[in-house]
Amino acid sequence: MRTSDNLWIMRPLIGADEAAGLAEPVVLDVRWTLGGPSRESDYREGHLPYAVWIDFDRDICGPVRETGGRHPLPDPDALQAVLRAAGVSEDSTVVVYDDGDGMAAARTWWTLRWAGHEDVRVLDGGIDAWIGAGYPLAYTDPEPESGDITVRPGALPVLDAEAAAAWAERNELVDVRTPERYRGENEPVDPVAGHIPGAVNLPLSDDNAPDGSGLADTEALRGRYEGHREAAFYCGSGVGAARAALAFTAAGLPTPPVYIGSWSDWVSRGREVATGEER
Known part of the structure; x- marks a missing residue:
């Protein structure tokens, strides 16, 4: 592509x-x-x-x-x-x-x-x-030959807490958690509720296909993310944000920065917390 x-x-x-x-x-x-x-x-x-x-x-x-x-x-x-x-x-x-x-x-x-x-x-x-699709399953473990991949970290952009705070000040930092978690009304996983100051909310569930069979089609994803080309993403712990990055890339856009520690890292450092909606 x-x-x-x-x-x-x-x-x-x-x-x-x-x-x-x-x-x-x-x-x-x-x-x-x-x-x-x-x-x-x-x-x-x-x-x-x-x-x-x-x-x-x-x-x-x-x-x-x-x-x-x-x-x-x-x-x-x-x-x-x-x-x-x-x-x-x-x-x-x-x-x-x-x-x-x-x-x-x-x-x-x-x-x-x-x-x-x-x-x-x-x-x-x-x-x-x-x-x-009618394809079979297997029930025994494969025995793959050892591979020769060399891991070269850093091929995708990653934010830490300082970089996420700076990004929110000058660009668009997107929180992909549910609106209730973003607003600080409900936090079922982490000890502090709310969001990173300056972040906006684009719930991850909106990336789904209507029938729940996977991600939405390319056209729908492009329509969702075209206006957010300068965005970086975070979630609770960097898993949902990676799925947003996958959807963003599937839309034909360059893979965006991800705050891989996300909210669980942010609150572990005692950083400032915002609640409610951002302007």
């Missing part, structure tokens, strides 16, 4: 039929539930052929510390070891999927792109789209 900015962007979404036709992709199963147990048992009960199980919290995110948020960036060497064990090489086409909401798959896509690997696709609609 070539954008009007004359930037080449690898098309980030792939449908079940196209995924089934790929020659020897590396397939990663990253099914995940926020705050829940590992979904490895679901993988054992059926997964895409040749899919390798990846534990999202352990393998795609770094360990949680006092600051840094609930889903910090992984250690590059640790990520490289995980990806090589899964068979990812420099020339691999990687297909990532989850249950279909795209949250864990999008953050995995974003993380691999941040790590310098461009050919990464998210299976739109996840495993349900694969099953709905």
Whole structure:
């Protein structure tokens, strides 16, 4: 996909039929539930052929510390070891999927792109789209040959707390959480409710296809994000913001900056909190 900015962007979404036709992709199963147990048992009960199980919290995110948020960036060497064990090489086409909401798959896509690997696709609609298209599941673990990928951090723009505050002052900082969480009326996860001062709210749910089968089509996403080209995104812990970045990229726009620590990092540092609506 070539954008009007004359930037080449690898098309980030792939449908079940196209995924089934790929020659020897590396397939990663990253099914995940926020705050829940590992979904490895679901993988054992059926997964895409040749899919390798990846534990999202352990393998795609770094360990949680006092600051840094609930889903910090992984250690590059640790990520490289995980990806090589899964068979990812420099020339691999990687297909990532989850249950279909795209949250864990999008953050995995974003993380691999941040790590310098461009050919990464998210299976739109996840495993349900694969099953709905009539394709079979597998029930045994693959034995991939070790890959040779080298992780090169920094290939995508990342904000920290200071940069997010500065961005909100001079550009558009977008909070993709629900309006209630943004306004500070309800906070089910983090200890403080509200939003980063100066941030505006574009709820992530508005990126969904009307039937809930995945992301909206390219035209709808382009209409949603065309007027937000200078935006950076955050959420609760950098997972939803990565999904917004996926939608933004699927619309044909350059992948935007993400505050990867997001709200959970912001409040862990005792930063100023705003509530209500911004002008």
